[in-house]
Amino acid sequence: MTAQDSTVQMKQSQWGQRLKAVYPLLGLIFIVSAFAVLTKGQILTPRSIRLILSQVYPLLIASAGVFLVMTIGSLDFSQGSLLGLASIVVSALSFYSVPLAILGGILTGLAVGLLNGFFHVRFRIPSFIVTICTMYLFRGFCAYLTTNAPVSAIPTITAFNQDWIKLCFAGGVLAVVFLVFHFSKLGVFLKSLGAGETATRFSGVRTDWVKILVFAAAGAITGIAAFINVIKVGSITSTAGNQFETQILIALVLGGMPISGGAKSRFFAVPIGTLISLILNNGLVMIGLDTAMQQLVKGLIFLAVVALTIDRKALQTIK
Amino acid sequence: MTTANTALKPVLQAVGVDKSFGITHAVNRVSLDLYRGEIRGLIGENGSGKSTFCSLLTGIHKLDGGHFLIDGDMLAVRNQIEANNRGVSIIVQETGTLPGLTVAENIFLGNEKQFTRFGVKNTRAMNRRAQKLLDDYGFSHIRAAQAIESYNFENRKLVEIVKATYFKPLVLIVDETTTALSQSGRDELYKIMQETRADNRTVIFISHDLPEVLSHTDNISVLRDGELIDTVKSAGTTEDDLKRLMVGRVLDDRYYRKDYGERQAGSLALSVRGLCVPGQFDDLDLDLYKGEILGIGGLSECGMHEVGKAIFGASYHRTGSVTLADGSSINTVTEAIRKGIAYASKDREMESLVVNTTIKDNIILPTLSQTAAVKPLNHKALKRFAVKYANQLSVKMTGVEQYVNQLSGGNKQKVVLARWLGKDSDIYILDSPTRGIDVKVKADIYALMSDLRSQGKSILMISEEMQELMGMCDRILIMKEGRINAEFARSRDLREEDIIQKML
Numbered sequence: 001m002t003a004q005d006s007t008v009q010m011k012q013s014q015w016g017q018r019l020k021a022v023y024p025l026l027g028l029i030f031i032v033s034a035f036a037v038l039t040k041g042q043i044l045t046p047r048s049i050r051l052i053l054s055q056v057y058p059l060l061i062a063s064a065g066v067f068l069v070m071t072i073g074s075l076d077f078s079q080g081s082l083l084g085l086a087s088i089v090v091s092a093l094s095f096y097s098v099p100l101a102i103l104g105g106i107l108t109g110l111a112v113g114l115l116n117g118f119f120h121v122r123f124r125i126p127s128f129i130v131t132i133c134t135m136y137l138f139r140g141f142c143a144y145l146t147t148n149a150p151v152s153a154i155p156t157i158t159a160f161n162q163d164w165i166k167l168c169f170a171g172g173v174l175a176v177v178f179l180v181f182h183f184s185k186l187g188v189f190l191k192s193l194g195a196g197e198t199a200t201r202f203s204g205v206r207t208d209w210v211k212i213l214v215f216a217a218a219g220a221i222t223g224i225a226a227f228i229n230v231i232k233v234g235s236i237t238s239t240a241g242n243q244f245e246t247q248i249l250i251a252l253v254l255g256g257m258p259i260s261g262g263a264k265s266r267f268f269a270v271p272i273g274t275l276i277s278l279i280l281n282n283g284l285v286m287i288g289l290d291t292a293m294q295q296l297v298k299g300l301i302f303l304a305v306v307a308l309t310i311d312r313k314a315l316q317t318i319k
Numbered sequence: 320m321t322t323a324n325t326a327l328k329p330v331l332q333a334v335g336v337d338k339s340f341g342i343t344h345a346v347n348r349v350s351l352d353l354y355r356g357e358i359r360g361l362i363g364e365n366g367s368g369k370s371t372f373c374s375l376l377t378g379i380h381k382l383d384g385g386h387f388l389i390d391g392d393m394l395a396v397r398n399q400i401e402a403n404n405r406g407v408s409i410i411v412q413e414t415g416t417l418p419g420l421t422v423a424e425n426i427f428l429g430n431e432k433q434f435t436r437f438g439v440k441n442t443r444a445m446n447r448r449a450q451k452l453l454d455d456y457g458f459s460h461i462r463a464a465q466a467i468e469s470y471n472f473e474n475r476k477l478v479e480i481v482k483a484t485y486f487k488p489l490v491l492i493v494d495e496t497t498t499a500l501s502q503s504g505r506d507e508l509y510k511i512m513q514e515t516r517a518d519n520r521t522v523i524f525i526s527h528d529l530p531e532v533l534s535h536t537d538n539i540s541v542l543r544d545g546e547l548i549d550t551v552k553s554a555g556t557t558e559d560d561l562k563r564l565m566v567g568r569v570l571d572d573r574y575y576r577k578d579y580g581e582r583q584a585g586s587l588a589l590s591v592r593g594l595c596v597p598g599q600f601d602d603l604d605l606d607l608y609k610g611e612i613l614g615i616g617g618l619s620e621c622g623m624h625e626v627g628k629a630i631f632g633a634s635y636h637r638t639g640s641v642t643l644a645d646g647s648s649i650n651t652v653t654e655a656i657r658k659g660i661a662y663a664s665k666d667r668e669m670e671s672l673v674v675n676t677t678i679k680d681n682i683i684l685p686t687l688s689q690t691a692a693v694k695p696l697n698h699k700a701l702k703r704f705a706v707k708y709a710n711q712l713s714v715k716m717t718g719v720e721q722y723v724n725q726l727s728g729g730n731k732q733k734v735v736l737a738r739w740l741g742k743d744s745d746i747y748i749l750d751s752p753t754r755g756i757d758v759k760v761k762a763d764i765y766a767l768m769s770d771l772r773s774q775g776k777s778i779l780m781i782s783e784e785m786q787e788l789m790g791m792c793d794r795i796l797i798m799k800e801g802r803i804n805a806e807f808a809r810s811r812d813l814r815e816e817d818i819i820q821k822m823l
Contacts, residue, residue, distance in 0.1 A: 183695040185687045192680055196673035202633060202664065203673075203738075204656035204688035263676035263722075 024256035035283035065221030073261035074127035081138035083241030086226030091153035106223035113219020117212035152235035194261030251277035335385035347545035363542035364757035366727030400429035406489030423449035575790025585609030594639035599625035600801035614792030661739030729760030
C-alpha cells in the first residue's frame with residue numbers, strides 16, 4: 001500500500017467518523033419530517049412546538065447529569081424516584097422560601113447521588129444494580145410521604161413557571177456541564193474512565209473519587225430539575241417522576257450516546273437526544289396511537305437504535 | 320518457495336488469503352502450503368499479519384479474499400469450534416480460557432455433547448475424562464473440577480494446550496504462547512509439538528523468540544507488512560538471516576549496552592524495605608540508585624511482576640515501605656506518579672494504556688492527573704504535548720487522534736513510554752518492556768533505556784528474558800518463590816546458566 005493510498009483511506013475513514021457524528025442530527029431531522037408528514041403538519045404548529053418545549057426542561061437538565069454518569073460507563077436508574085423525592089422536598093420547603101426550596105432540592109439530589117456513588121465504589125457493586133435498589137428505596141419514600149395526600153407546594157410557586165426562568169436554569173446547567181466536559185481535566189478523566197478503568201487509575205486519576213463525584217453531580221443536577229418540575233405541576237403525587245430514568249436513558253441513546261460510555265461520548269447527545277425523545281412522544285400521541293402502542297413503538301425504536309449504534313469494536317484490537 | 324516435502328500433497332493450503340482492517344492491509348494475498356509431519360515457524364515483526372492469518376484460518380475473522388484448503392477440501396469455518404471439528408486448532412496469544420467455568424468445562428467447550436444423556440450433562444464423567452487428559456499430559460497439579468480462575472496465567476495456558484491438542488488436530492497453531500510460559504511449561508509445549516509431528520500431523524509455530532523458532536521448526540515462513548516474504552529451511556538458517564527477512568534490511572547486533580565496568584556511582588533514588596504482598600512475595604528489600612538499571616529476573620510466577628506494581632502503590636494489601644531519596648514514602652499510585660515514578664505494566668492493554676481512546680489522551684493523562692491548576696484546558700497545547708512525545712519515540716501512527724487499539728504491540732509500548740517521558744519521570748519501573756515486541760522496536764526501547772540511564776534516571780526492569788537482563792542491567796536480582804535469591808553485578812563473564820540456576 002502506498003503512502004498516498006493510506007492518506008486517501010485515512011481521509012475516508014475520518015469522513016466516516018464525521019458522518020457518524022452527525023447521525024443523531026440526521027435522526028432528529030428525519031423524525032421531525034416523518035411526524036410532519038404523519039400529522040399533516042400539525043406537529044409544526046406554534047402551539048405544538050410550545051407544548052413540546054414546555055416539557056423539555058426537566059428531561060434536558062437531568063439528561064445532562066446522567067450524560068456524565070454514562071460517560072464513565074455507568075448507568076443511573078434512580079433518577080425517576082430521585083426526581084419524585086426531590087420534588088417533594090422542594091414543595092415542602094417552598095412554604096419557607098423559594099431559594100431554600102431550590103437548595104433543598106439540590107441537596108436532596110446530592111445526598112442520593114452520594115449514596116449511589118458510595119455503594120457503587122465502596123462495595124464494588126455495578127452501578128445499575130445499586131441504582132435499581134435505590135430506585136425502589138426512594139420510590140418507597142415517595143409513596144410514604146404522599147400516603148394521605150399529594151404534597152402541594154405553595155400555590156404562588158407556579159408564578160415561576162415562565163419560559164425564561166426555565167431556560168435560564170436549563171441553559172445554566174447545560175453550559176456548566178459542557179464547560180466541565182470539554183475544558184476541564186475532569187472531562188478527560190471521565191472519558192478515559194469509561195474507556196478503561198484500571199489504566200486510568202494507573203495513570204494517577206483517583207477513579208473512586210471521580211465516580212462518587214459524578215453520581216453526586218448527576219443527583220444534584222436532577223435536584224434542579226425537580227424545582228422546574230414543581231413550578232410546573234404545583235403538587236407531587238406518589239408517581240412523580242415515574243419512568244423518568246428510562247426516558248433519560250432513551251433520550252441519551254437516541255442522541256448518539258454510546259451505551260458503554262468512553263471516548264466516543266459527545267455532549268450534543270443531551271440536547272439532540274432530548275428533542276428526539278420528546279418529538280417522538282408527542283408525535284405518537286398526535287397521530288392517535290394509544291398508550292400501549294406508544295410504548296411498543298418506543299421500545300422497538302430504542303432497541304433498533306442500540307442495535308445499530310452499539311460499539312462492538314470497542315474491545316476488538318488489530319494485531 | 321523452497322519446502323522440504325514438495326513431492327507430497329499439502330495438508331493445508333492458503334490461497335491468496337487477504338484481509339484489511341480499515342486502512343491496514345493486515346494480510347496481503349498470502350499463499351502458503353503446509354505439509355504433514357512438519358513444524359512450520361511463522362515469524363514477522365509486530366503487525367506483520369501472523370496472528371491475523373491464524374485468526375482467518377480459525378474463523379475468528381472473516382476473509383476478505385482467497386480461501387483455505389484442508390486435504391484438498393474447502394475450509395471455511397465461522398468459529399474455533401467449527402475449526403476444531405475440521406481438524407484445525409489454535410492456542411492463542413492472549414488468555415483463551417473462559418472465566419466462570421471449570422477447567423473441565425473449558426477443555427470440552429463446544430464438545431459437551433459426548434457427556435450429555437437426555438439433555439443432562441454428566442459433570443462427573445466430564446471431570447474424570449478431563450483429569451485423565453491432564454494427568455496424561457503431566458499436568459496433574461491442575462484439577463479438572465476447579466474453577467479456571469483459581470489458576471494463574473501459566474496454568475491456564477497449560478489448560479488451553481490440553482484443550483487445543485487432546486483431540487489430535489490435523490493442524491495445530493501455537494500463537495505466541497511461549498512468552499506466557501516458564502521454562503518447564505515451554506518444554507511441555509515443545510514435547511507436544513514434537514509428538515504432533517511424529518504423528519504425521521502439522522504445527523504452525525508463531526514466536527518472536529528467533530532462537531526458539533530456529534531450534535523447534537523444520538521450515539520458517541516470514542511475513543512482512545502482511546505479505547509472505549519467503550519460506551526457508553530452519554537448518555542452515557541463522558538468526559541474522561531471519562532478521563534480515565523480517566525487516567528487509569541488515570540489522571547489526573548492538574541492541575544491548577556495550578559498556579562494562581564503568582559504573583556510575585549515583586546516589587540513592589529509591590529504597591524498599593520489608594515490602595510484602597500476601598501470596599506474591601515476602602519481606603523484600605532493595606535499593607535503586609540514580610543512573611542505574613536494576614533488573615529483576617525469575618520464573619514468571621516468582622512474584623517479581625507484583626513487585627513493580629507494589630512499588631508503584633497499585634497492589635492491594637501491601638505492607639512495608641517504599642521511600643524516595645527525599646524521605647517521602649510512596650503508598651498510592653497518585654503519590655508515586657506525583658513523585659516521578661513511572662510504571663509500564665506487563666499487562667499493557669489493561670493496565671498501561673486506555674486502549675479505547677486516543678493516543679493523545681493516553682499521553683497527556685499521567686501529566687494531567689497531577690496538575691493542580693484549575694484552569695480551562697488548552698486543547699492546542701495538549702495536542703502539541705502529545706505530538707512532541709509521540710514523535711520523540713517515533714510512534715507509527717496516522718496522528719495523535721488515532722485510537723490506541725489500532726496500533727501494533729510495539730507501538731502501544733512506545734505510547735506507554737511516551738506518556739511517562741512526558742510526565743518527566745525519574746524512576747521507571749518497566750515490567751516486561753519488550754514482551755511480544757519485534758526486534759526493531761526492541762532496539763529503540765533499549766536505546767531509550769540507555770539514554771535515560773546516562774541522564775541519571777533510574778530504571779527497574781522486570782523481565783523473564785535472561786539475555787535482556789544481562790545485556791541491559793547494572794545489577795540483576797533473581798527472585799525465587801517470592802524472595803530475592805541472588806544478586807549479580809554487570810559483567811562480561813556472567814553466564815546465563817548460573818543465573819537460571821538461582822531461579823529454579
